[in-house]
Amino acid sequence: QVQLVESGGGSVQAGGSLRLSCAVSGYTTSSDTFFAWFRQAPGKEREGVGIIYTRDHSTSYADSAKGRFAISRDNAKNTVYLQMNSLKPEDTAMYYCAASHAFGAWYTVGQTRGRFAYWGQGTQVTVSS
Secondary structure, three states: OOEEEEEOOEEEEOOOOEEEEEEEEOOOOOOOOEEEEEEEOOOOOOEEEEEEEOOOOOEEEOOOOOOOEEEEEEOOOOEEEEEEOOOOHHHOEEEEEEEEEEEEEEEEEOOEEEEEEEEOOOEEEEEEO
16 A cells, blocks of 8 residues: 655745655655655645656756755655755645556646656645745
């Protein structure tokens, strides 16, 4: 059974940083797959923020995240991270970790499309001005 558990969210002031973690079980971060971070603010659609392809370590980001966010993974810990710097109030949202699967729904993250079937419960990020 695949489980994704996010942590690391919180409240910060604009300009601050947070690192989100996604602990993965039932699925290995060294698999030939995509992992991604999404976010959803109240009243808005879910947005793909960053994606990483485990085969070649390639990454892609939404325009809103480029230059500020970085996605990475630690295979030894089976964990995926999202480092967020220079946070802005518009980054306020629930952040979700996702893992791809052939039976998942299609999503676009940056320049990459992937099918995501496994989702975490989310971690809240609030950025105040």
